[in-house]
Amino acid sequence: MSDLSQLENETLAAIESAADEAALENVRVAALGKKGSISALLATLGKMSPEERKGEGARINALKDKVAEALGSRKAVLKEAALAARLAGEALDVTLPTRASALESGRIHPISQVMDELTAIFSDMGFSIAEGPDIESDDFNFTKLNFPPGHPAREMQDTFFFDAKADGTRKLLRTHTSPVQVRTMLKNPPPIRVICPGRVYRSDFDQTHTPMFHQVEGLVIDRQAHMGHLKWVLEEFLKAFFEVEHVKMRFRPSFFPFTEPSAEVDIQCSRKGGEMRFGEGDDWLEILGCGMVHPNVLRNCGVDPDEYQGFAWGIGIDRIAMLKYGMHDLRAFFEADARWLSHYGFRPLDLPTLAGGLSS
Ligand code: DAH
Numbered sequence: 001m002s003d004l005s006q007l008e009n010e011t012l013a014a015i016e017s018a019a020d021e022a023a024l025e026n027v028r029v030a031a032l033g034k035k036g037s038i039s040a041l042l043a044t045l046g047k048m049s050p051e052e053r054k055g056e057g058a059r060i061n062a063l064k065d066k067v068a069e070a071l072g073s074r075k076a077v078l079k080e081a082a083l084a085a086r087l088a089g090e091a092l093d094v095t096l097p098t099r100a101s102a103l104e105s106g107r108i109h110p111i112s113q114v115m116d117e118l119t120a121i122f123s124d125m126g127f128s129i130a131e132g133p134d135i136e137s138d139d140f141n142f143t144k145l146n147f148p149p150g151h152p153a154r155e156m157q158d159t160f161f162f163d164a165k166a167d168g169t170r171k172l173l174r175t176h177t178s179p180v181q182v183r184t185m186l187k188n189p190p191p192i193r194v195i196c197p198g199r200v201y202r203s204d205f206d207q208t209h210t211p212m213f214h215q216v217e218g219l220v221i222d223r224q225a226h227m228g229h230l231k232w233v234l235e236e237f238l239k240a241f242f243e244v245e246h247v248k249m250r251f252r253p254s255f256f257p258f259t260e261p262s263a264e265v266d267i268q269c270s271r272k273g274g275e276m277r278f279g280e281g282d283d284w285l286e287i288l289g290c291g292m293v294h295p296n297v298l299r300n301c302g303v304d305p306d307e308y309q310g311f312a313w314g315i316g317i318d319r320i321a322m323l324k325y326g327m328h329d330l331r332a333f334f335e336a337d338a339r340w341l342s343h344y345g346f347r348p349l350d351l352p353t354l355a356g357g358l359s360s
Helices: 003-017 021-032 037-047 050-089 110-124 152-156 179-187 227-242 295-300 317-325 330-334 338-344
Strands: 135-137 171-173 192-201 212-222 249-256 259-270 283-293 309-316
Touching: 003 021, 003 037, 003 050, 021 037, 021 050, 037 050, 110 192, 110 212, 110 227, 110 317, 179 192, 179 212, 179 295, 212 227, 212 283, 212 317, 227 249, 227 259, 227 283, 227 309, 227 317, 249 283, 259 309, 283 295, 283 317, 309 317, 317 330
Parallel strands: none
Antiparallel strands: 135 171, 192 212, 212 309, 249 259, 259 283, 283 309
16 A cells, blocks of 8 residues: 555544544644645655656645545534534423522521511611620629519529629520610610510420520600500500501509519400401400619619600510411420421511511
């Protein structure tokens, strides 16, 4: 076999076996590139005699054309194959069901929802939000709120205490949100209108008690704030929260060290058919504690009781969430069971507003 036909066979075989366009390009460069085998042959033509050049030139050029043509058709085949592979890889079955986005499947916990609802209602009434730490001093949780040292009222709340420090003071996990009243009065001069939602802790555990739960405190301090205002605020709140036209409240005398007088508030309800309804019926349900802020508390917090007075209340958030949304076991709130949350939770973009509806 002549050198030329061997070169032709080898080159055509290489073209045929090039697996992709890059490999084919390598074959092209090796044959027809500047330093390619066929280009080298063409370069020899210049040194030949005119006679030789006639025969050899025609043969080498024919080989060049053949190789160029083989390269071209192989390239077309490879291009088509590459396109087919890409299309196969990107194939999309438009008949498949769509996958729910995180926004669709995520749920807002009922506690967060109720906190947002409270915030919407009280903001509309001109209240701001105040917060305090979960780890509180004995002084703010008890003493400044008029619990005398050693007084049995301290035992009313099953407190989680930290070990006492060298100076005898001890921190605790706040047992109620009332210390935020103290912090607010110490920081801001009256008039004051705040709500203080947050976590509180007591050593208690059964179907309606968990060691950590949530409260919202309300505090109004002004020159003439009185029980009539308290009653109006609570009534407006309860109507808005339970999304009913009317609520009937009953104030029962009670005792809290930080209020005088103190009251517990019941709302009228019906439990017909095992379903709780507000604004109707002849049952009563205890819902919150409240009262006029005790002059000692005002004094302890730098507010002159001869000039200012005010009222406060405390509500269990978990409890009103259970009442509004019909859960029976408080412990489930904190079990992080995704099935429970997808049943009782709220869609992330349905933010409660008074105009748009709280729970819709
Ligand atoms: N701090 C009380 C508790 O946890 C609730 C409470 C009652 C708060 C009366 C108040 C209030 O502000 O006036 O049991």
